[in-house]
Amino acid sequence: MNTTAVQAAAPVSVRTEAPVRVALVIGSNREGRFGPVVADWILSLLKERPDFAVDVIDVAATDLPTALSYDPSAGVRTELAKVTPKLASADAFIVLTPEYNHSYPASLKNVIDWHHAEWQAKPVGFVSYGGISGGLRAVEHLRTVFAELHAVTVRDTVSLTNAGRLFDDSGAHRDPEAPAAAVKSMLDQLAWWAKALRDAKGVRPYGS
Template sequence: MKLAVIIGSVRAGRFGPTVAGWFAEQARAHGGFEIDIVDLADFELPLELPPVPPMMDPDGPRPASVAALGERLAAADAFVIVTPDYNRGYPAGLKAAIDWFVTEWDSKTIGFVGYSGATGGILAIEGLRQVFNELNAHTVRNYVSFPRYYLLFDETGSLLDPAEPNAAAAAMLDQLHWWSAALTAARSVAVG
């Protein structure tokens, strides 16, 4: 099964690649997934959607960069969204990436890794759960959270005290694997 680890922040100076790199290591050690790190900063995603929203026309024309991202999302069996918490919510670029697609999220499993100053990204995660529920995706209960992330990683991007985050990642990966296997099987029956 393929797991897309999505870096949800595109701002300059972001910490998302460090957190995503740590999580990708955990996912590789888990062994249940082939990992694809998808950095939204690599795609030019317009905030303005087409006149006919993707929800009403999921196969409609897309700009080249949006189409390229769609191919990566469609190939995934599960996702982990790595997101900061900006002003009690998730980044606009991440919401644009979600809203451009419909079928790519449908009946797939999603987990979250959050980071921010005080909340550890939990407010962004809770908002994203509602969004993905509307897209018929299944979000797993477990998540990983890094409050005051700037105190938890050293200058090389390694965790200073990895035991608790590593255990949280392993538990979430177990849930992701179980649900993505179940939903992959269900999708194959629905299509076949």
């Protein structure tokens, strides 16, 4: 009787993909700011996404001078140490900005300008808040800034119109379904670009 030897199938290698390291940048340092309420809401949604690992950078917690120095003092180095490593290790960014006089806060621009390579070839998503415009004019200005820094801004944004009315006293969104869907869309795009650019830089460093 003929018998046929059956070879055991080789084990299938399953590639586990590292989470996307995202830095959430809270862009306002104004007294009485509303940004932390929005930030906590965004963080609660990010906790539901195992494909992200989150760092928070709050510009109100830094004291960088507005005059950029190519030979920073010890004090400046101390302030940069609060921010630069988180930016450098991030695969992607979420910039949370209010709208002040049709644009974004000077405090946010200052933190952006103290860095360059940390932003390069990484995606940026935006969450904005404000009055009737929802901060969209601030976002459009930021797009041109990040283009100059060789960053990739994702198409879909999260815009909160008259934001102070949208959250209750506990910080919960009063009507979360539609804005949570907008966050999901933005995060999906951010994750795609972050993974694509991370893989590309693993093959060839950006700019080479």
